[in-house]
Amino acid sequence: MERSESEETVHIFTQLGEYLIDSILRGESIDAIKLIVQEGAPLWYQTESEGMSALHAAAYMQNTELVQYLIDEGAIWNSVDNLKYTAADVALSFNNETIYTIIRNAGIRAEMLLTLLSSRSEIEEPSSLMIRSEDETAAASTNAFLKSRLNFIKDKNGQEICVVKVGDEEIGVMMGWEQGIMQETVKNLCEDHPSSDNLKVLNIGFGLGIIDTLFQALPTRPITHYIVEPHPDVLQYMKRLGWYQKPGVKILERKWQDSIQDLLEVGGFDVVYTDTFSEDYNALRGFFEHLPDLLAGPESRFSFFNGLGATNALFYDVYTHLAELHLADVGIDDRFFQLKRSYSLPSATVPASGHSERRLYETAGDIVLYLSTNQPNPPVPFELQDQMTPAVWLTRLTALANTAQRYSKPWFERIWTVTGILASLILPAVLYNVIYNHMNVRGADGNVDFARLSEMITFALFIGVFLFFFTPIAIWKFIGRKQVDRLVSKWNGADRMNYGQNASSTWKAQSPGIFRNSTILTISLPASMKPTSFHPNAYLPSYINGPIDPDASYYYPYKSEPGLPRMSVIGNVPLHIDEKRGFEDSRV
Numbered sequence: 001m002e003r004s005e006s007e008e009t010v011h012i013f014t015q016l017g018e019y020l021i022d023s024i025l026r027g028e029s030i031d032a033i034k035l036i037v038q039e040g041a042p043l044w045y046q047t048e049s050e051g052m053s054a055l056h057a058a059a060y061m062q063n064t065e066l067v068q069y070l071i072d073e074g075a076i077w078n079s080v081d082n083l084k085y086t087a088a089d090v091a092l093s094f095n096n097e098t099i100y101t102i103i104r105n106a107g108i109r110a111e112m113l114l115t116l117l118s119s120r121s122e123i124e125e126p127s128s129l130m131i132r133s134e135d136e137t138a139a140a141s142t143n144a145f146l147k148s149r150l151n152f153i154k155d156k157n158g159q160e161i162c163v164v165k166v167g168d169e170e171i172g173v174m175m176g177w178e179q180g181i182m183q184e185t186v187k188n189l190c191e192d193h194p195s196s197d198n199l200k201v202l203n204i205g206f207g208l209g210i211i212d213t214l215f216q217a218l219p220t221r222p223i224t225h226y227i228v229e230p231h232p233d234v235l236q237y238m239k240r241l242g243w244y245q246k247p248g249v250k251i252l253e254r255k256w257q258d259s260i261q262d263l264l265e266v267g268g269f270d271v272v273y274t275d276t277f278s279e280d281y282n283a284l285r286g287f288f289e290h291l292p293d294l295l296a297g298p299e300s301r302f303s304f305f306n307g308l309g310a311t312n313a314l315f316y317d318v319y320t321h322l323a324e325l326h327l328a329d330v331g332i333d334d335r336f337f338q339l340k341r342s343y344s345l346p347s348a349t350v351p352a353s354g355h356s357e358r359r360l361y362e363t364a365g366d367i368v369l370y371l372s373t374n375q376p377n378p379p380v381p382f383e384l385q386d387q388m389t390p391a392v393w394l395t396r397l398t399a400l401a402n403t404a405q406r407y408s409k410p411w412f413e414r415i416w417t418v419t420g421i422l423a424s425l426i427l428p429a430v431l432y433n434v435i436y437n438h439m440n441v442r443g444a445d446g447n448v449d450f451a452r453l454s455e456m457i458t459f460a461l462f463i464g465v466f467l468f469f470f471t472p473i474a475i476w477k478f479i480g481r482k483q484v485d486r487l488v489s490k491w492n493g494a495d496r497m498n499y500g501q502n503a504s505s506t507w508k509a510q511s512p513g514i515f516r517n518s519t520i521l522t523i524s525l526p527a528s529m530k531p532t533s534f535h536p537n538a539y540l541p542s543y544i545n546g547p548i549d550p551d552a553s554y555y556y557p558y559k560s561e562p563g564l565p566r567m568s569v570i571g572n573v574p575l576h577i578d579e580k581r582g583f584e585d586s587r588v
């Protein structure tokens with residue numbers, strides 16, 4: 001059957017597109033790829049089976065020059081494959097920062113340009129990102145949200161939450177766990193504020209009232225505290241809690257968009273915070289525009305809840321940068337605002353009782369644990385969770401602790417050492433006179449220097465006593481070290497067998513030195529085991545490593561679980577944690 005002209009065009013593009021991607025994956029030279037592109041191969045083409053674009057393929061091959069070339073030629077920075085990963089996600093999964101940054105910067109440029117164009121023309125939809133609101137449900141449309149019923153409940157884990165029903169699912173509008181973030185925000189906004197004695201505060205979005213409660217609990221209560229909240233159920237909740245009676249609190253029962261004229265008339269706010277729901281970036285940017293007129297002056301502070309595109313490290317990063325640039329555009333620089341980049345801290349994964357663990361994250365990917373028998377065992381580090389069950393981890397730590405403990409008795413070592421030192425000093429000193437006198441009595445030969453001879457014998461005695469006390473302890477410690485080494489090298493061998501030379505971690509243990517009882521366990525992770533910032537429950541392709549904070553899965557079930565709400569979405573992208581900051585040393 002004859003193909004129509006348009007079918008023929010699609011066919012040619014498909015062939016060229018497939019050929020381009022194939023050639024990249026085969027590792028063809030950049031000149032060969034350039035020729036294919038010049039022949040007209042479409043950069044927007046994505047394979048049907050995987051949704052892979054030329055940019056995905058170049059990122060997968062970790063070909064920096066090619067990635068840069070494709071971007072320069074107009075490759076789409078934010079196209080997602082069938083698993084919803086962008087090319088930058090692929091780069092991230094290899095921890096390839098250079099390629100990630102090239103694509104990220106292309107995203108920032110593209111978004112800036114689109115915003116600029118939209119401000120000069122009538123284009124309604126400035127954002128090319130997929131997180132723009134295509135979703136007309138309460139999760140992403142303010143109108144639908146304001147018409148939906150909200151529930152203020154305690155979930156099965158005792159956490160206070162405010163949820164909205166979207167279809168069959170319940171989506172969290174605000175969750176009790178965000179308390180920590182709100183605390184940190186209030187600290188950054190209010191601590192050492194020059195006007196802390198008569199603060200004028202504006203908060204957009206009451207939710208569970210966490211941040212407003214914290215503002216009210218400041219050492220000096222704000223003199224004026226405006227709260228903008230449009231949802232009737234939230235307003236009811238506020239009434240029940242007595243917010244309408246609080247001195248200095250003024251509640252505007254409308255959306256911020258409808259309250260802005262009133263707010264601008266009030267003006268002169270020292271602290272402004274915004275954390276709405278179901279709004280997209282354009283709305284937030286719209287709010288930014290009013291900041292210069294809302295804030296009192298250079299000492300004023302502004303912050304917002306940064307959940308922008310947070311399901312995906314790339315979109316989150318692009319939007320965070322975009323927000324910084326747009327804030328700079330309206331004259332707000334980073335002296336005035338706080339961007340909250342992370343939703344939860346890695347330390348949240350460690351139970352409060354886990355004092356035995358001190359973790360140092362080094363760039364090489366070492367985990368250093370100080371294990372002590374008087375402290376509970378730390379949980380399996382998340383980097384090892386795909387290789388080690390908690391049972392195996394516990395067995396290993398217990399075996400290590402028992403072995404090390406057999407060769408570590410700090411109190412006995414102290415007493416033995418003190419006795420040894422005293423014996424090596426006192427015994428020769430006491431015996432010196434005895435030896436000297438004894439020789440003097442017996443000696444007849446006037447040429448012999450008895451004093452010198454006695455000194456030498458006393459010194460030999462000192463060495464003898466010293467060795468008597470310290471040789472056994474040194475041998476005992478040495479045997480202990482060997483035993484620990486043997487144990488650890490057995491595990492290293494087993495891990496190598498199971499996971500291969502390059503993918504297994506390497507353990508090294510240092511048994512307790514003298515007077516000490518903590519064993520230092522250093523686990524060197526292979527390069528590929530550095531965690532990425534994907535959602536703990538997300539379906540990840542094999543080349544993407546585990547998440548940073550597995551405990552966050554409780555708060556952000558990717559797919560909703562019975563009894564737990566799903567976190568909100570912007571457009572079609574579910575929100576989840578993003579931990580793009582580097583690890584820091586943390587003592588817990």
Ligand SMILES: C[S@@+](CC[C@H](N)C(=O)[O-])C[C@H]1O[C@@H](n2cnc3c(N)ncnc32)[C@H](O)[C@@H]1O
Pocket residue numbers: 142173174182204205206207208209210211212228229230231234254255256257275276277278279
């Ligand atoms: C995530 S909650 C805020 C939580 C709050 N920061 C806290 O500490 O509990 C979002 C709130 O913003 C409100 N909201 C949504 N759209 C809004 C708008 N356009 N203007 C003002 N508030 C809005 C919602 O009704 C909801 O109460």
